[in-house]
Amino acid sequence: MALTFWHSTLGKKIVMGTTGLIMIGYLCAHLLGNMKIFFGPGEFNAYGHWLRVMGAPVLHHEWGLWIARLVLLAAVVLHAVSAYQLSRRDIKARPQKYVHTKPRMSYATRTMRWGGVILGLFIVWHILDLTTGTTHSGGFQEGHPYQNVVDTFSTWYGNAIYIVAMLAMGMHVRHGFWSAAQTLGAGNRTRDRGLKAIANALAIVLTAGFISIPVGVMTGVVS
Amino acid sequence: MKLTLRVWRQKNPDTPGAMAVYELDGVSEDMSFLEMLDILNEELIVKGEEPVAFDHDCREGICGACSLVINGAAHGPERTTTCQLHMRSFQDGDTIDIEPWRASAFPVIKDLVVDRSAFDRVIQAGGYITAPTGAAPEAHATPVPKADAEFAFEHAECIGCGACVAACPNGAAMLFTSAKVNHLNVLPQGSPERETRVLDMVAQMDAEGFGGCTLAGECATACPKGIPLFSITAMNKEWLRATRKVKR
Numbered sequence: 246m247a248l249t250f251w252h253s254t255l256g257k258k259i260v261m262g263t264t265g266l267i268m269i270g271y272l273c274a275h276l277l278g279n280m281k282i283f284f285g286p287g288e289f290n291a292y293g294h295w296l297r298v299m300g301a302p303v304l305h306h307e308w309g310l311w312i313a314r315l316v317l318l319a320a321v322v323l324h325a326v327s328a329y330q331l332s333r334r335d336i337k338a339r340p341q342k343y344v345h346t347k348p349r350m351s352y353a354t355r356t357m358r359w360g361g362v363i364l365g366l367f368i369v370w371h372i373l374d375l376t377t378g379t380t381h382s383g384g385f386q387e388g389h390p391y392q393n394v395v396d397t398f399s400t401w402y403g404n405a406i407y408i409v410a411m412l413a414m415g416m417h418v419r420h421g422f423w424s425a426a427q428t429l430g431a432g433n434r435t436r437d438r439g440l441k442a443i444a445n446a447l448a449i450v451l452t453a454g455f456i457s458i459p460v461g462v463m464t465g466v467v468s
Numbered sequence: 469m470k471l472t473l474r475v476w477r478q479k480n481p482d483t484p485g486a487m488a489v490y491e492l493d494g495v496s497e498d499m500s501f502l503e504m505l506d507i508l509n510e511e512l513i514v515k516g517e518e519p520v521a522f523d524h525d526c527r528e529g530i531c532g533a534c535s536l537v538i539n540g541a542a543h544g545p546e547r548t549t550t551c552q553l554h555m556r557s558f559q560d561g562d563t564i565d566i567e568p569w570r571a572s573a574f575p576v577i578k579d580l581v582v583d584r585s586a587f588d589r590v591i592q593a594g595g596y597i598t599a600p601t602g603a604a605p606e607a608h609a610t611p612v613p614k615a616d617a618e619f620a621f622e623h624a625e626c627i628g629c630g631a632c633v634a635a636c637p638n639g640a641a642m643l644f645t646s647a648k649v650n651h652l653n654v655l656p657q658g659s660p661e662r663e664t665r666v667l668d669m670v671a672q673m674d675a676e677g678f679g680g681c682t683l684a685g686e687c688a689t690a691c692p693k694g695i696p697l698f699s700i701t702a703m704n705k706e707w708l709r710a711t712r713k714v715k716r
């Protein structure tokens with residue numbers, strides 16, 4: 246059964262849609278949490294600490310965080326593997342291009358694959374930068390996320406990578422949310438305007454929300 | 469009208485093809501696109517050249533035999549079949565590119581003719597009902613709710629021409645398969661095979677080497693019968709439902 250699912254193009258696409266929606270849900274929660282940065286280091290660092298005691302007293306220290314990390318890791322891996330396998334298949338199914346071509350699909354639709362690759366690379370960099378501190382610019386301090394964020398966005402490349410990735414994320418979410426609704430069989434004629442509006446709103450709010458943080462650091466609102 | 473035609477010529481499946489250029493004069497804007505190609509072929513025959521092979525049958529827009537990607541669009545610039553496309557949709561002096569459907573599941577046989585038997589095998593996998601047939605049953609014997617009848621009719625319009633596959637950037641047959649699945653699955657006559665139909669037809673579609681859906685929407689734009697993109701959404705829903713009901 247699970248194999249029938251995974252071996253079907255429809256099943257794989259459903260895996261991609263479901264994991265995509267899980268990640269969008271995570272992004273919404275992540276954005277809400279990150280907005281605390283505008284209320285000063287005390288509040289932001291306390292939020293960072295709470296993430297580690299999330300679910301207490303039921304969950305042991307950091308268990309909640311690790312459960313979330315594992316779910317997200319599984320989602321990213323399943324999403325990327327199905328995207329890769331389906332893309333390979335799609336390219337093979339249409340080996341010869343038309344001599345007469347004109348781009349007709351929307352920009353967001355055409356950039357799903359490369360946009361996805363950018364997001365994948367961004368996720369790796371983002372974790373190395375602000376979670377493990379491996380590639381962090383100025384002396385990474387465990388337990389002081391506020392200062393770490395300010396350091397990252399005090400470098401031009403930190404801002405550049407982050408802003409480009411967030412624009413790519415917005416595009417990906419715009420086509421992705423609506424697509425996932427179709428893949429999971431939830432779309433129809435009457436709901437379409439609503440679904441497109443939600444997709445656009447999600448894309449704009451997530452992109453603008455995340456970009457407000459480097460802009461905040463650049464303008465000195467966050468320092 | 470005077471036209472420059474750039475036509476895909478390919479001797480057989482194993483020989484690589486190329487675009488050939490032909491000048492054609494005296495085309496009337498009242499001619500259909502296929503009549504225009506007939507004129508070209510008559511000229512080629514007179515000159516002792518091989519005529520351009522292309523598929524056609526009814527020339528009324530109902531059989532699904534005609535194909536052709538015209539200036540990069542399946543069935544050309546109007547929402548209709550190539551046989552119902554008229555030369556008034558073009559301008560005097562135009563250059564028109566004519567190519568076959570492109571998909572690895574639709575190999576070129578010759579010139580503009582492709583092998584669409586993959587569609588037949590998708591139909592064989594489940595695009596039928598198993599009720600015994602005979603004389604046409606009394607129309608009111610099986611009541612069908614109006615909304616269901618409309619839904620079935622909308623999907624029954626599919627003529628299986630393959631424009632959806634030709635237009636899809638992934639060479640996917642989702643719109644064709646969904647039209648056939650939805651047409652039968654919504655009706656009482658089709659309900660005994662409701663689950664196996666969608667599972668088997670989708671499995672056959674995959675086995676034929678068609679690509680997957682990325683919701684680009686090109687298929688629905690190209691469809692001469694206006695099968696909506698939501699047809700695919702409805703099939704996805706049927707497929708999900710069937711995977712829960714049928715243990716395989």
Ligand code: HEM
Pocket residue numbers: 258259261262263264265266268269272321324325328329332354357358360361362364365366417418420421422424425426428429681682683
């Ligand atoms: C690891 C990096 C990623 C890669 C390689 C990737 C790649 C892709 C690809 C190729 C598609 C299919 C595009 C199409 O059908 O046209 C897709 C769809 C999607 N992606 Fe991603 N993506 C990635 C990360 C993300 C993230 C972080 C999110 C969450 C915001 C996300 C959400 C979605 C959604 C919701 C869909 C729609 C699925 C569907 O069509 O049913 N993706 N992704």
Ligand code: FES
Pocket residue numbers: 523524525526527528529530531532533534549550551552
């Ligand atoms: S020839 Fe029959 S539909 Fe065009």
